[in-house]
Structures are given as C-alpha cells and as structure tokens.
Amino acid sequence: MYLIIGGNGYLGNYIIQSILALTNDDIVSTARNISNVANTSRIKWIKCDITDDNEFDNVIDFIKNINNIKVIFLAAYHHPDKVAENPQFAWNINVTTLSKCINKLFFVDKLFYASTDSVYGNSINNHHFKEDDVLNPVNIYGKNKCAAEAIIKYYGFNVVRYPFLIAHSLVKNKLHFYDKIVNDLKSQKEIEMFADSFRSSLNFKTAADLLIKLCELNTEIPHIVNISGDSDLSKYDIGLMIADKLGADKSLVKPITMNEKNNIFISERASSTLMDNSLIKNILNIDKIDFII
Numbered sequence: 295m296y297l298i299i300g301g302n303g304y305l306g307n308y309i310i311q312s313i314l315a316l317t318n319d320d321i322v323s324t325a326r327n328i329s330n331v332a333n334t335s336r337i338k339w340i341k342c343d344i345t346d347d348n349e350f351d352n353v354i355d356f357i358k359n360i361n362n363i364k365v366i367f368l369a370a371y372h373h374p375d376k377v378a379e380n381p382q383f384a385w386n387i388n389v390t391t392l393s394k395c396i397n398k399l400f401f402v403d404k405l406f407y408a409s410t411d412s413v414y415g416n417s418i419n420n421h422h423f424k425e426d427d428v429l430n431p432v433n434i435y436g437k438n439k440c441a442a443e444a445i446i447k448y449y450g451f452n453v454v455r456y457p458f459l460i461a462h463s464l465v466k467n468k469l470h471f472y473d474k475i476v477n478d479l480k481s482q483k484e485i486e487m488f489a490d491s492f493r494s495s496l497n498f499k500t501a502a503d504l505l506i507k508l509c510e511l512n513t514e515i516p517h518i519v520n521i522s523g524d525s526d527l528s529k530y531d532i533g534l535m536i537a538d539k540l541g542a543d544k545s546l547v548k549p550i551t552m553n554e555k556n557n558i559f560i561s562e563r564a565s566s567t568l569m570d571n572s573l574i575k576n577i578l579n580i581d582k583i584d585f586i587i
C-alpha cells in the first residue's frame with residue numbers, strides 16, 4: 295500500500311500512474327480539495343491539509359494498522375518566489391508542519407521525500423553535484439528544503455533530489471509551464487526561454503517511474519539519492535524540443551540570458567545546477583536516463 299501526501303499535484307499524478315503501472319499496490323492519497331478527484335478500485339482519496347492536525351490524524355488513523363506502508367511525501371509550499379515573499383508561511387508548511395507529520399509517521403516502513411537540486415546552489419565549472427557535496431542554496435526555498443531533508447534524515451527515511459521537471463499537467467484545471475509553452479507555440483506566439491542556465495532536467499513520468507522503482511527495492515537505499523537526467527539542458531533547449539515535437543516554427547522560441555532578463559524571477563536562482571546521477575543508475579542497474587519530451 296502506498297500513501298501519498300499531496301498526491302494531486304503535478305508530480306503526484308504521475309506518481310499515481312507509475313504505481314498503478316509498475317506495482318500491484320493500492321494507493322491512499324491526500325489532497326486539500328478532493329472534489330476534483332475520484333476514488334477507484336485502487337485509489338482512495340482523503341481530504342487533508344497538513345497544517346490541520348485533525349485532518350492529518352485522520353490519515354494516520356486510516357493507515358496505522360496496514361502493513362508495509364510506503365509513504366511518498368510531496369506536500370510543500372514550493373514556488374521559490376512565493377516562498378521568498380512569505381518566508382514564515384513557507385517555513386511553517388515546509389519545515390514545522392513537515393516535522394510534525396514525520397513525527398506521526400514514525401512507524402511506517404518506508405518514506406520518500408521529494409527534495410530539489412536547489413539545495414546545491416550554483417554549479418561552478420560545469421560541476422555535477424553528488425549526493426554528499428556541501429549544500430549551498432541561493433534562495434529561501436532551497437534553504438527550506440535543506441531543513442526538510444535534515445528532518446527526514448533524522449528519522450532514517452529517504453530523500454530524493456529532483457531537477458527541473460516538466461511535462462503536460464494531469465491536474466484538472468491546472469496547466470503546467472509545459473502546457474503554456476504548447477499553447478503559445480500552437481497559437482504562433484513567441485516564447486522567451488533562458489539559454490544560459492542549465493539543469494539535469496527530467497520529464498514527470500521518468501521522475502515518477504524512477505522513484506517507484508526505488509521504493510519497490512527490498513534492499514537498503516542510501517538516504518539521499520539524486521533522480522536526474524543525463525543531459526545538461528537549458529529551458530531554451532527544452533523549448534526547441536517541444537517546438538520540434540509539435541512541428542511548430544522553432545524561430546518562435548527566443549533565447550534570452552539570465553542577466554538580460556533579471557525581472558522574470560523575484561528570488562535569486564542558481565544560474566546552473568547540474569546533478570550527477572551515477573548513484574541511482576548503480577542502484578537500479580540502468581545505464582542511461584534520457585530526457586524525453
């Protein structure tokens with residue numbers, strides 16, 4: 295049985311698909327709004343805002359007598375600019391409430407927490423960060439995630455660090471950046487994409503599949519694992535790949551630089567954050583992790 299905390303987001307929906315495709319497990323998933331999700335023979339939704347003690351205790355009551363529960367914790371306040379604008383609110387969800395929830399989940403067999411490449415900070419000279427590198431986040435979001443990771447590690451649970459993730463949104467009435475690019479290109483609108491900022495990006499499906507493959511292993515897994523792609527990609531590269539896939543005019547994708555367009559982001563961003571993915575490849579015995587759009 296899987297329990298997903300915050301399962302109706304971008305990544306959560308792909309994780310649910312991966313669990314259904316790769317395992318025979320049933321799923322209990324929480325969402326703050328369960329009016330736009332539906333129970334099925336394998337998925338049960340429970341309404342839960344993690345800051346509401348009664349709602350979270352209901353979730354605990356529901357799972358506490360089930361054996362072999364695997365928890366995936368996704369709930370977070372995580373847009374870097376919003377985190378910078380509301381630092382106390384962000385800390386309360388991302389750290390204080392996370393700590394309270396993990397304390398109540400002490401009895402579960404496995405728990406995986408979704409962290410981010412933002413904990414590493416800037417890649418200097420094309421450095422691909424390994425899991426045991428020193429953390430040097432450049433914004434409050436990255437600092438929140440460092441604190442969150444410390445809580446997870448303290449309990450002996452697992453952290454996976456993801457890069458920039460992108461794909462079509464499976465969330466009802468909520469477009470992803472990917473969908474906005476597709477809509478703009480289809481209506482012949484120009485899009486500006488950073489060409490000088492690189493990430494070890496992945497699509498949501500690959501990110502979700504690799505996490506579930508890790509969860510399904512019956513061996514000891516290192517407490518921190520990067521789940522990232524083989525290619526160093528700028529958003530401009532990704533924009534071109536999407537245009538190519540759609541058969542759209544690639545000249546609609548305009549390269550811009552971080553310095554030239556420093557009004558797009560409010561909080562600081564690392565110019566490039568690249569991740570080394572050799573650990574997950576070793577663990578899963580795979581030799582490549584492609585970025586597929």
Ligand SMILES: NC(=O)c1ccc[n+]([C@@H]2O[C@H](COP(=O)([O-])OP(=O)(O)OC[C@H]3O[C@@H](n4cnc5c(N)ncnc54)[C@H](OP(=O)(O)O)[C@@H]3O)[C@@H](O)[C@H]2O)c1
Nearest residue numbers: 300302303304305326343344369370372408409410456459
């Ligand atoms: N997407 C990426 O590129 C990326 C990269 C690295 C790490 N991550 C991490 O992956 C996780 C999922 O992100 P995502 O991309 O799937 O974004 P998302 O769609 O915004 O998912 C975040 C989820 O957290 C839930 N949530 C927020 N506050 C909550 C609260 N108080 N109580 C309960 N649930 C709450 C949201 O619920 P509602 O649906 O009710 O808003 C949503 O389902 C996050 O922890 C994020 O930091 C994402």
